[in-house]
Amino acid sequence: MAIKDYLYANLMALFVSAGLIVFSLRYVVGETESKFLAIQGFEFFENRTKLSSYLTVIVVGLLFVTLPQRPKRQKLAPGIPIVGGSDIQHVKQNRKRFIHDGKSMLAEGYRKTKGGFFYVPSNCGERLMLPVKYLEDLKTAPIDQVDFVATFIEYLIFGEKDVRGLKDFQSADVMPAVQREIRNAFDAAFPPCEDWTEINVVERITKVVARVSSCMFGGIELSENEKWVEASIAFAIDGFHGAQKIKRYPHVLRPIAKYFISEIRSIAGHYAEAEKAAIPILEARQKAGEKALDLLYWMSDQAKGSERNMKFIASILLKVSFAAIHTSAAAPSQLIYDLCAMPEYVEPLRKEVESVLDPDGNIDKKSFGQLVKLDSIMKESQRFNPLLLITFERVVHTPYRLSDGFVIPAHTHIGVPTSSLLMDPDLYPDPTRYDGFRFAKIRTHEPNADASARAQYAASNPSSMSFGFGRHSCPGRFFAANEIKAIMGYLLLNFDMKFPEGKEKRPESLLFETQFLPNPTATVMFKRRKQA
Numbered sequence: 118m119a120i121k122d123y124l125y126a127n128l129m130a131l132f133v134s135a136g137l138i139v140f141s142l143r144y145v146v147g148e149t150e151s152k153f154l155a156i157q158g159f160e161f162f163e164n165r166t167k168l169s170s171y172l173t174v175i176v177v178g179l180l181f182v183t184l185p186q187r188p189k190r191q192k193l194a195p196g197i198p199i200v201g202g203s204d205i206q207h208v209k210q211n212r213k214r215f216i217h218d219g220k221s222m223l224a225e226g227y228r229k230t231k232g233g234f235f236y237v238p239s240n241c242g243e244r245l246m247l248p249v250k251y252l253e254d255l256k257t258a259p260i261d262q263v264d265f266v267a268t269f270i271e272y273l274i275f276g277e278k279d280v281r282g283l284k285d286f287q288s289a290d291v292m293p294a295v296q297r298e299i300r301n302a303f304d305a306a307f308p309p310c311e312d313w314t315e316i317n318v319v320e321r322i323t324k325v326v327a328r329v330s331s332c333m334f335g336g337i338e339l340s341e342n343e344k345w346v347e348a349s350i351a352f353a354i355d356g357f358h359g360a361q362k363i364k365r366y367p368h369v370l371r372p373i374a375k376y377f378i379s380e381i382r383s384i385a386g387h388y389a390e391a392e393k394a395a396i397p398i399l400e401a402r403q404k405a406g407e408k409a410l411d412l413l414y415w416m417s418d419q420a421k422g423s424e425r426n427m428k429f430i431a432s433i434l435l436k437v438s439f440a441a442i443h444t445s446a447a448a449p450s451q452l453i454y455d456l457c458a459m460p461e462y463v464e465p466l467r468k469e470v471e472s473v474l475d476p477d478g479n480i481d482k483k484s485f486g487q488l489v490k491l492d493s494i495m496k497e498s499q500r501f502n503p504l505l506l507i508t509f510e511r512v513v514h515t516p517y518r519l520s521d522g523f524v525i526p527a528h529t530h531i532g533v534p535t536s537s538l539l540m541d542p543d544l545y546p547d548p549t550r551y552d553g554f555r556f557a558k559i560r561t562h563e564p565n566a567d568a569s570a571r572a573q574y575a576a577s578n579p580s581s582m583s584f585g586f587g588r589h590s591c592p593g594r595f596f597a598a599n600e601i602k603a604i605m606g607y608l609l610l611n612f613d614m615k616f617p618e619g620k621e622k623r624p625e626s627l628l629f630e631t632q633f634l635p636n637p638t639a640t641v642m643f644k645r646r647k648q649a
């Protein structure tokens with residue numbers, strides 16, 4: 118069976134490899150003249166036998182080295198419906214459809230099964246969508262059986278590293294420095310906006326977020342390092358595009374193919390930039406015995422054994438930026454679009470932010486929790502435009518039995534259809550109505566402290582799955598919540614905004630596989646407010 122799977126999945130690779138072997142063997146016996154190689158001036162290979170031996174060794178080595186990486190064929194659990202039909206023709210069509218229409222496919226599966234099990238075809242096989250009642254069973258499942266890391270094709274490029282420890286980092290302490298940096302970041306990323314000025318929202322807000330997040334990562338020295346900030350933005354983009362390109366290659370060829378993909382080749386440069394930025398900061402602190410409140414200090418302080426290596430710490434910093442920047446930039450971008458479409462929310466939010474400012478014009482540590490309306494509209498904005506349609510994504514490697522006996526077959530991508538849950542009328546009454554203060558009302562009127570806590574932006578629970586759940590739930594969500602509040606607070610107090618004339622429709626989000634991204638080309642007019 119294993120051999121059959123392997124042949125099936127890597128047929129093309131085997132053809133290519135077999136071709137190369139035949140080619141090299143023919144070379145050994147001297148039946149082929151290589152004019153091409155001669156023209157290209159490969160004098161190095163003066164001896165054809167040598168060349169053929171190299172090729173043979175490379176190809177055979179490649180097959181052996183990559184043999185364990187073969188994809189496993191998936192078996193489907195009996196009786197579970199597949200969105201769009203279960204005959205192979207429809208499944209194949211729907212795998213393609215999922216790339217740009219996954220949201221409605223998930224909604225269909227969720228509606229028809231009333232939140233039960235269903236499969237949704239995708240290019241990583243038929244993904245099994247789980248009812249949320251099983252999250253408790255799975256949240257502590259052994260990592261080698263219910264695997265989080267395997268869901269990220271980017272890890273092929275970046276390598277793996279468990280960064281869960283991040284949840285213990287106290288990000289609230291860096292918020293005063295972060296707020297000072299927000300002013301600098303807007304000055305650098307935004308034009309003066311003395312009059313109405315048209316700005317590409319996603320591009321500029323990503324720059325602001327990258328800089329502000331860098332302040333949390335490594336203080337002002339890191340956030341003012343333009344090369345680092347650029348590298349941290351590009352790392353995620355190259356990682357994403359590189360991963361999309363490498364996915365087109367059979368597993369057996371990926372270890373080689375990655376050297377021919379420009380985005381993946383650029384990644385080495387981003388690591389070098391991370392080292393150039395982080396190592397001098399770490400060294401200076403070590404020399405001076407200096408403590409700091411940022412993530413870099415915290416990581417170096419927590420590092421044990423081989424982790425104490427500065428290059429290693431710099432690489433982790435870059436990987437955290439991958440998880441942090443584009444995710445946190447999406448939220449304010451979507452909220453800006455919402456506020457331009459529903460300007461009636463602007464004044465109440467401004468008033469709330471003004472009411473908690475300290476004499477320096479900052480939001481202090483405790484006051485972030487008092488921004489109930491802002492927190493609420495951030496959550497409502499995320500409910501309508503969740504960054505990820507599916508969360509709690511895992512790969513189940515071996516058959517996994519749930520508490521009621523249902524067995525998830527081996528080699529299955531599982532997940533929760535978050536975008537559909539967020540529109541479930543049993544969880545969110547009148548779900549298609551945008552009610553910016555829906556969660557603020559719950560927090561103000563709900564006597565039950567638990568229900569009130571569940572209505573917070575950073576909550577992670579079976580009805581609020583945007584930050585995942587369980588042992589891999591997003592460790593950066595509390596920082597993200599405060600960072601987005603501080604950025605939106607600054608924007609609300611310092612800018613008026615509106616859609617450009619003739620483009621008043623809220624820009625639609627861009628759907629790609631499981632991602633639902635803020636429209637990357639949309640623009641908004643900004644104008645600086647006159648300070649009283």
Ligand code: HEM
Nearest residue numbers: 281440441444445509510583584585586589590591593597
């Ligand atoms: C609004 C912004 C953000 C969103 C929507 C978001 C969403 C998520 C989601 C859905 C997961 C997977 C959880 C699961 O499958 O159970 C995750 C994991 C992760 N997030 Fe976030 N995230 C955000 C911001 C951040 C920030 C600011 C940081 C870092 C400072 C961060 C660091 C991480 C890390 C390191 C993981 C992997 C955790 C692990 O390996 O166990 N995220 N995030």
